[in-house]
Amino acid sequence: MHGESAHVNIGVAEVEQIAALGWRGLEEAHLGSWLLRAADGFTGRSNSALVLGDALISDAGWESAGWVSAIEHWYAERGLPPMVQVPLPGGEAVDAVLAAAGWRTHDLVRFLTGDIDEVQKLASAAQSLRSEGPPVSNLLAQGVLHSERSEASAHLDAEPDDAWLAAYHYRGAALPPTARAVLLRAGEATELCFGSIRAAEPDGGGDAVLGVARGAVGQGWLGVTAVTVADQHRRRRYGTWLMSELATWGAQHGARWIYLQVAADNAAALQLYERLGFHHHHDYRYRAGPVPEAPSA
Secondary structure, three states, X not given: OOOOOHHHHOOHHHHXXXXXXXXXXXXXXXXXXXXXXXXXXXXXXXXXXXXXXXHHHHOOOOOHHHHHHHHHHHHHOOOOOOEEEEEEOXXXXXXXXXXXXXXXXXXXXXXXEEEHHHHHHHHHHHHHOOXXXXXXXXXXXXOOEEEEEOOEEEEEEOOOOHHHHHHOOEOOEOOOOOHHHHHHOOOOOOEEEEEEEEEEOOOOOOEEEEEEEEEEEEOOEEEEEEEEEOHHHOOOOHHHHHHHHHHHHHHHOOOOEEEEEEEOOOHHHHHHHHHOOOEEEEEEEEEEOOOOOOOOO
């Protein structure tokens, strides 16, 4: 992995392993080289088996009926439907076995990567069209860092407060009680940052959160997740502003490359990230198996 194309040349399994450290399950186990994750159903990444190669298929000791049954059993023990995250390319054989077993497809996702300096430069330039003033470039230390810019300011925090959590709507819904624990869980030597754009309420009742995003730095990569801008504040480049702030923070914490995941049918987001220098690295989709039966009374 060398030069400016490092974020393009990295292998699918390698970059998925890095991303798995940035967004984890509350409970994890291994099935061969695959990673099983569970977190009471909050997010697909935290509640699916991540396929890393087809070793279980090619291993004579792991016929398809064996590993499919093992995954179903592991999730059934936790009261969850079995689900597998299948990277493409690389997981075609697994995908075919699950399709033949009747597992349904669920959510095609684009995995995007970029050079962090390029993304920060393009995001900062795009944001400057909206208002004057440089992006926040301070190191995340103690407390909140902010930069006043007209009616709003950018904040970077080590943990999400209640206002941040209220502003993050996963799939348009309020967060479950386990969400905070998932958001704060990360791999060893992974640093987290919770960015937000805030503005004072007109009635003086505190700050309104206009948008939020989460950053996780590990192994030279910044992963950006949980990007949410309130419906009434969209098309004001708050998402671009958040990307600029997190890219600056990530670079200061040793990141050279950046990744994020976007639903394949989210055309507006994909166009934005392409303008910010992101490259389409690969896709993944979920395969969901039968829902476990409720225990008899």
